[in-house]
Amino acid sequence: RKEVEQDPGPFNVPEGATVAFNCTYSNSASQSFFWYRQDCRKEPKLLMSVYSSGNEDGRFTAQLNRASQYISLLIRDSKLSDSATYLCVAIIKAAGNKLTFGGGTRVLVKP
Amino acid sequence: DAGVIQSPRHEVTEMGQEVTLRCKPISGHDYLFWYRQTMMRGLELLIYFNNNVPIDDSGMPEDRFSAKMPNASFSTLKIQPSEPRDSAVYFCASGVYNEQFFGPGTRLTVL
Numbered sequence: 001r002k003e004v005e006q007d008p009g010p011f012n013v014p015e016g017a018t019v020a021f022n023c024t025y026s027n028s029a030s031q032s033f034f035w036y037r038q039d040c041r042k043e044p045k046l047l048m049s050v051y052s053s054g055n056e057d058g059r060f061t062a063q064l065n066r067a068s069q070y071i072s073l074l075i076r077d078s079k080l081s082d083s084a085t086y087l088c089v090a091i092i093k094a095a096g097n098k099l100t101f102g103g104g105t106r107v108l109v110k111p
Numbered sequence: 112d113a114g115v116i117q118s119p120r121h122e123v124t125e126m127g128q129e130v131t132l133r134c135k136p137i138s139g140h141d142y143l144f145w146y147r148q149t150m151m152r153g154l155e156l157l158i159y160f161n162n163n164v165p166i167d168d169s170g171m172p173e174d175r176f177s178a179k180m181p182n183a184s185f186s187t188l189k190i191q192p193s194e195p196r197d198s199a200v201y202f203c204a205s206g207v208y209n210e211q212f213f214g215p216g217t218r219l220t221v222l
Contacts, residue, residue: 032209034209034210042215043202043213043214043215043216044154044202044213045212045213046210046211046212049209087154091209098167099156099159100156101153101154101155101156102153103153103154104153104154
C-alpha cells in the first residue's frame with residue numbers, strides 16, 4: 001500500500017461547479033500536509049498548506065481529518081484554468097521529515 | 112529572481128552513457144531536493160540537502176545514481192551508466208522544507 005494515495009481521476013467538472021477530492025495517508029505520524037498543483041508538462045507549484053482547523057484561500061478549501069487519515073481539497077466555482085493535476089504531500093517529522101507525494105488527482109474543467 | 116534553474120531541459124542519450132543534470136537553487140534557500148517523475152511511479156523524492164549536506168538519500172534507486180552539492184548555488188545529479196528505465200523528468204526544488212519551489216525539470220530519454 002502506498003503511503004499517500006489519491007484517486008487519479010480524471011474528475012470532469014462543468015465550469016462553475018464545485019469539485020472535491022481526497023488524499024489518504026497511511027502513517028498516523030504524518031504531521032504536515034500540503035496541496036501542490038501541476039499543469040501538464042510543467043513543474044509542481046505549491047497551492048496551499050493544510051491546517052488542522054481547515055483553511056480557505058479564495059475558491060479553494062483544504063481540510064484535514066486526522067481520525068480517518070485523509071486530507072481534502074474543494075474547489076468552488078471551477079474555472080477552466082483550474083484544470084490541472086493536484087498533488088498532496090505528507091511530511092512525517094518523526095521520521096526525519098520524510099516527505100511523500102501522492103500520485104495526483106487530475107481535474108478537467110469543461111465549458 | 113529567476114527561480115530554480117535546471118539544465119539541460121532535455122537530454123537524449125544512449126544506454127550506458129553518463130548523464131549529468133544540473134541545478135541552481137534560489138539564492139538563500141537552505142534546502143535542495145531532487146525528484147524523479149514518471150507516469151508509472153509518480154513523483155519520487157530521490158535525495159535532499161540541507162545547507163549543502165545530504166540528509167536523506169534513501170530514495171536514490173541504486174548506486175548508478177549520485178548527487179553532489181559543492182556549494183549553496185549548485186547541485187548535480189549524475190547517472191552512470193544510464194539505462195532506458197531511467198527515462199523520466201527530473202526536478203530540482205529549493206526552499207524551506209515545507210515550501211518548495213520547483214525548477215522546470217529535465218526531461219531525460221535513455222535509448
